[in-house]
Amino acid sequence: MTLQTIAFEKREQLKQKPNSDQLGFGKYFTDHMFLMDYDEQKDWHNPRIVPYQSISVDPSAMIFHYGQTVFEGLKAYRTEDDQILLFRPENNMKRLNQSSKRMSIPEIDEEEVLHYLQQLIAIEQDWVPSAEGTSLYIRPVVIATDPNLSVEPSKTYTFMIILSPVGSYYPQGIKPVSIRVEQQYTRAVKGGTGTAKTAANYSGAYKAQEKATEQGLSQVLWLDGIEKKYIEEVGSMNVFFKIDGEVITPELNGSILEGITRKSTIELLNHWGIPVKEQKISMAELHAYYHNGKLEEAFGTGTAAVISPIGELIWENEKLVINEGQIGEVAKKLYDTITGIQTGKVKDRYGWTVEA
Numbered sequence: 001m002t003l004q005t006i007a008f009e010k011r012e013q014l015k016q017k018p019n020s021d022q023l024g025f026g027k028y029f030t031d032h033m034f035l036m037d038y039d040e041q042k043d044w045h046n047p048r049i050v051p052y053q054s055i056s057v058d059p060s061a062m063i064f065h066y067g068q069t070v071f072e073g074l075k076a077y078r079t080e081d082d083q084i085l086l087f088r089p090e091n092n093m094k095r096l097n098q099s100s101k102r103m104s105i106p107e108i109d110e111e112e113v114l115h116y117l118q119q120l121i122a123i124e125q126d127w128v129p130s131a132e133g134t135s136l137y138i139r140p141v142v143i144a145t146d147p148n149l150s151v152e153p154s155k156t157y158t159f160m161i162i163l164s165p166v167g168s169y170y171p172q173g174i175k176p177v178s179i180r181v182e183q184q185y186t187r188a189v190k191g192g193t194g195t196a197k198t199a200a201n202y203s204g205a206y207k208a209q210e211k212a213t214e215q216g217l218s219q220v221l222w223l224d225g226i227e228k229k230y231i232e233e234v235g236s237m238n239v240f241f242k243i244d245g246e247v248i249t250p251e252l253n254g255s256i257l258e259g260i261t262r263k264s265t266i267e268l269l270n271h272w273g274i275p276v277k278e279q280k281i282s283m284a285e286l287h288a289y290y291h292n293g294k295l296e297e298a299f300g301t302g303t304a305a306v307i308s309p310i311g312e313l314i315w316e317n318e319k320l321v322i323n324e325g326q327i328g329e330v331a332k333k334l335y336d337t338i339t340g341i342q343t344g345k346v347k348d349r350y351g352w353t354v355e356a
């Protein structure tokens with residue numbers, strides 16, 4: 001790795017930091033941000049840390065018209081002895097490049113960018129909150145900046161990393177959610193962009209989410225886009241079911257995002273000797289397991305919530321109440337272990353945490 005010299009322009013007047021009980025998700029941003037540019041001659045160049053500010057992008061920039069963009073999401077946590085830990089960040093860098101490949105965006109040097117991220121966090125270390133459940137959410141994003149309306153990949157890009165202190169996802173304690181099985185809309189199809197972390201996968205889901213919200217439900221369960229049979233994801237998370245003592249998650253099929261919490265969940269279950277399978281599972285099969293009394297737990301996994309237990313599934317006017325609407329034993333153990341490792345409270349036997 002050849003590190004480019006990173007310029008640092010310090011903000012003159014630092015912002016006032018919000019109280020940890022006001023944080024919410026993605027509402028506050030730190031004093032500085034990271035930027036880097038790409039063009040065909042210079043490749044990725046001019047890495048710099050500057051005061052957090054608006055950026056100037058031409059109205060004809062390709063990001064606005066054809067949505068050529070990718071992003072990532074990871075968190076930094078403050079431990080009780082004031083260390084700052086990142087959770088498996090090399091996986092996020094790798095996935096950023098996988099998303100970029102899919103979206104015809106030039107790849108970054110993963111090690112180099114991780115090093116820049118660590119420098120940014122070192123500068124912003126006072127922004128990493130310490131209250132229970134809080135963290136510093138890290139949002140790397142690449143946008144296509146060519147001022148050109150042709151439908152083709154941009155020749156110039158900007159890479160940014162912004163940081164946002166975020167509150168506990170469960171201020172009132174971890175609570176199972178009610179989910180609507182989505183029959184009309186599709187999140188992604190094999191061969192599409194479902195495995196990439198790209199904007200349209202998220203905004204394209206709003207319509208289904210609106211319908212769930214109207215019915216007082218939290219999220220939707222996504223089925224495959226072709227047969228509308230097989231379970232894929234829940235909301236913006238991967239999904240797991242405990243059925244008759246065995247844990248099942250939909251296999252990565254070309255339309256499911258390769259979650260890092262998903263991967264950590266599978267690795268932990270294997271380590272604990274709990275059978276876990278990545279396989280196709282249809283909603284009809286799940287329904288049959290429910291009526292045979294074999295569906296024991298259901299939960300989503302993702303960076304934002306870590307583990308999100310599913311208490312109810314609404315499918316074709318039927319309500320399936322899972323584990324009496326309570327968090328299951330496996331979901332609880334996973335939540336406690338993953339958040340424990342992330343915050344340094346549980347020994348990291350897997351080498352997942354990296355000091356920022």
Ligand code: COI
Nearest residue numbers: 073236237302303304305
């Ligand atoms: C996650 O739960 O990790 C997500 O993908 C949500 C994020 C887009 C806010």
